[in-house]
Amino acid sequence: MAAKIQSLDEAPNLPMTGAAYLPGVAYDEMFAPGGEVRGHYAPLQSRMATLGASALADRQKTLERSFLLQGITFTVYGAGSATERIIPTDLFPRIIPAAEWAKIESGLTQRLLALNMFLADIYGEQKILMDGVVPRDLVLGAPSYRREMQNLYVPHKSYANVCGSDLIRGQDGQFAVLEDNLRVPSGVSYMLANRDAAKRTFPGTYREAGVRPVERYPDLLLATLKSMSADWRSDPQVVVLTPGVYNSAYYEHAYLARLMGVPLVEGRDLVVHDNMVYMRTTTGLRRVDVIYRRVDDDFIDPLTFRRDSSLGAAGLFNAYRAGNVVICNAPGTGVADDKAVYAFVPDIIRYYLGEDPILPNIETYLCREKSQLSHVLANLDKLVVKAVGASGGYGMLVGPHASAQERAEFAEALKADPGNYIAQPTIQLSTAPCLVDGRIEPRHVDLRPFILSGEKTIVTPGALTRVALKRGSLVVNSSQGGGSKDTWVLAEENGHSNGNGNGHSNGHKGNGQ
Amino acid sequence: MMLARVADSLYWLGRYIERAEHLSRLSSVMLNATLDQTDSGVQAVWIALSAVGDSETGKVSPYDAALALVLDRSDPNSVVSSLTMARENARQVRDQITTETWERLNVLYLRVTDPNAEAEFADNSVAFLHDVIADVHLFKGAADATMSHGESWRFMMLGMYLERAQLVSSLLEVCFAPAPGREINDHLALVSLLRMACALEPYLRVYTAEIEPRHILEFLVFDEDFPRSIRFATSRIEEHLATLARHVEAAGRAAPERLAGKLKARLQFADVDELEAGGAGSLLTAVVNECARIHEAIYETFVSYPLELRLPA
Structure with missing residues (x-):
């Protein structure tokens, strides 16, 4: 792989010109192999060309400062003191044209539908195992398989209500699914924070490009969670369950609770009595209907799962079994994103839907x-x-x-x-331009869109683009030094003036505001 | 309706913010007073350090004492520790406070925990403290102007006013409770005292520049309108508790609003003659003790109540 890794002197000085930016062998999001800018990147390219190195550095600094003030940070414990670091974020958006997105959207919807049917089946009649499509021991022997979930009613058969799939774009330019995350996927707050920042960094370009908005995610999440509660509970009480302030995704838990307007609870706030779940409030105990849990299966109930856990609430799972509370995502969804089960997902799609997968798997x-x-x-x-x-x-x-x-x-x-x-x-992930030490250089990226599934399935028209900030690295995980950038999904094909570098708006109106 | 844990955090957020402001002001006034090499400066240092419970005054220079009071992270009662705790509590309830309010606190926290903070303090400590106090005011303003004045806000205010009542009482106790050989009557030291309570300008408007211990006591204990008088603070405590307790219906609870009402009435119907006749010390001590009882009653009522009493029938 990486036959032609970028060397430092090949990287362009600012302002960048297409000719000086050599993406190497990987598919580049911005430049076609011949060096010309791809049409959907034209508005951004013309803006980048007018900004000098210091203007870009200033914008990057403003962006980082705003993340720091908002507390979008993680803590690094060093000699005697703790310092706050922001999650590295790059100011150039990654842009996806409408037609490509349409395929991603239908592919993800198809995939999650099939995976939820798979979960309903293996926790029900297990037809797919009897038909030998997926090996029985692979499923029932997986540590993420939860026997406790067998024959349990789940509304709309929606086991995974929040899903964050990892897509990558290979050398051929096609998107493929690398991983499904059906447990407690995170990153959606960075998608929203990055969007907020991008609007301030490139307001004109944003308007001109016609970008689809992502800001409805919190209210759609709330509607999805509410759609999971029993019909007879009018105005169900939704809460977000967090492991607490020391969890690396705590910012996101608090962020989602705040934007949904629901309480952010910890295990110690919950009390289970008579198979009902309550939270301790200042005016006494109050019934809880839906728990959007950001705590792993193992830790949600010490009576059912790990006994040493103090992050959940004792008796929670029995209350769930009794139908008095809904846990989202359902326990046991992990078996469907198991890395070995992954290899069978195309077969799973064919088995339940009778369709070919729209988005391919990576050969496994x-x-x-x-x-x-x-x-x-x-x-x-x-x-x-x-x-x-x-x-x-x-x-x-x-x-x-x-x-x-x-x-x-x-x-x-x-x-x-x-x-x-x-x-x-080894897939040569596609690259996108990033500002690194004052230069614009290609870095490998992936794509994590977020899909909600309750009564309806909704793919948010946007995503978290994760960036491997180390030159040549293919590992984008934030725990391994990855960063992120905003992802613009365009409302219509070529929703911009092609190659027009003077900032003239051609009057296209996107949905983006 | 709010989580008991959240109420607890908001209450402490209020307390820590108030403490940080008070300590910053004590340090600032103390450093200012020592610029003149007079006995009043020495008295001001003694007042400030005694008020924070540092009885061994005079062992370190006022500058070192102020530096420790502001930036010593190992001292749980320093400005930096108070702000760290305030922010920690705010982080616990990040979903309850507005972004505007959070950002003010976060800026403040980043300022005092910055690796260059000590150098900045050394360079111009009065300017440093001025900025910290101004940031605290911005925080309070943002909370007032952007948060709903509902339960969350009330718990924060409750913590702020309880802390304030206790801090002002302790400050006055140091100066006016009879202590052998210690009587604060120096004009400039009394001015410093008023500054420490952030009361100089409002005081002058009421009593003119005649600075008398009797007037200071009257103003800081009984004034109805001055936001840092003990009476003002207890009125607010009573008011917030009465509203918060309205929805709690458990029998046999500790009723913090009644304790606060009694304290408020006591301050309402006493006056400075009575105070001087009986000695200021006993009333000020009573205020500190009552505040501690109210604090416990708040916990019993809103936060750590026994579950048996609140289970649904």
Whole structure:
């Protein structure tokens, strides 16, 4: 991979010109292979060209300052003191044209529909296992499979109400699904914060481009959560359950609670009595109907799951089983985003919907199969190997970037427990221009759109674009030094004046405000 | 309706903010007073340090004492610790306070925890403290102007006024409770005292530049309109508690609003003659103790009540 990694002197000085920016072998979001700017990037390109290095640096600084003030930070504990760091964020938006988005949207809707049907099936009649489409032991043996969920009524058969899928764009320019996140996906607050910042950084360009708004996410989330509660509860009480202020996503939990206008509770605020869930308020106990939990399955109820957890509420799961409270996402959804089950998602889609998948999977080798294991072991230097149970970029080997010793160590681990690993070809993620140390350089990006599913399924027209800030790195996880940038989904094809660099608006009106 | 834990955090947010403001002002006045090499300066230092419970005054220079009072992170009663705790509490209830209010507090926190804070303080401590106090005022203004004046805001105000009543009482106790060989009667020291209570200008408008201990007591204990008098603070405490308690219907609870009402009445019907006749100390001590009882009653009523009493029938 990475046959042609950008070298520093190839990077353009500012103001940037297309000719000096060499994206390398990966698909570049902004430049076509011939060096010309892709049509949907033209308004941004003309703005970038007029801004000098210092103007861009100023804007980047303003952006970072605003994140710091809002408290969009994580804490780094150092010698005797704690300092606040912002999540790195890049000021150039990533732009997706309307037609491409239409395909992503229908593909994600199809996929989540099938995955929810899969969950309803395996926690119900298990037809798909009986028909041998997905191996029985793979599902029932997965640590994320929750026997406790068997035969439980879930409204609208919507197990995963909030989903954040990771898409990548390969060298051929096609989007594919890398991972489904059906447990407690995070990042949506960065999508909203990035949008807020982008509107202030490039207001004219934003208006001219015709960008679809993402600001409705909180109220759509609330409507989705409410649609999960029982009909007879009028005006259901929704709460957000957070592990607390030391959780790395706490900012997001508080942000969503604030924008939905619902209480942000911790486990210690909840009391279960007679299979009803209450929260302790200043005026006594008050009934809770829907819990949007941002706590992992294992920790929500010490009586049912991990006994040492103090993050949940004792008796919560029984109240859920009794139908007196709704937990979103439902416990046990993790089995559908299991890295080994992932390989079967195209079959799952065909099985339930009778359709071909709109968005392809990445080719995946299951090391539990002997023949595939030997292929993986023979090609470790070309593959990415992932532990089935791990996430966040941990427990992962990027073959082409690893040393011979690292590969040898990983090979031993693979042979010892092949069922725990899958492998995929190393995908050259697409690149997008980023401001790095005063230069505009290509960096690899992925795409995390957010899908809501309750009574209806809604794909938010926007996403979190995660950026691997290290040159040449393919790992975008924030725990591994990744950053993010805003993602503009255009309302209509070529919703801008093509290549017009003088800021003349051609009168296109997007939905974006 | 709000979470008990949230009410607790908002209450402490109010207390810590008030404490940070008070400590900043004490330090600032103290440093200003010592610019003149007079006995009044020494007295001002003694007042400030005694008010924060530092009895071993005179061992360190006023500058070092102020530096510790403001920026010592290991001291839980410093400005930086108070603001850190205020922000920590605000973070716990980030969904309850407006972005405008949060940002003011966050700016303040970032200012005092900045790695250069000590250098800035050394460079011009009075300007540094002036900015901190101004930021606290901006925070309070943002809270007043942007938050709904409902339950959240009331719990914050409750914490602020309880802290204020206790701080002003302690400050007056230091100066006017009989202590052997210590009588504050120096004009400039009394001016410093008024400054520490942020009361100099309002005082002058009522009593002119005749600075008398008796008038200071009257003003800081009994004045109806001055926001830092004990009477004003207890009236607000009573008012907020009466509103907050309206929706609590548990029998046998501690009724903090009644305790606050009694304290308010006591201050309403006493006057400075009585105070001087009986010695200021006993009333001021009573205020501090009553505030502590009200604090406990708030907890029993709103925060850590026994669950058996509140389960649905």
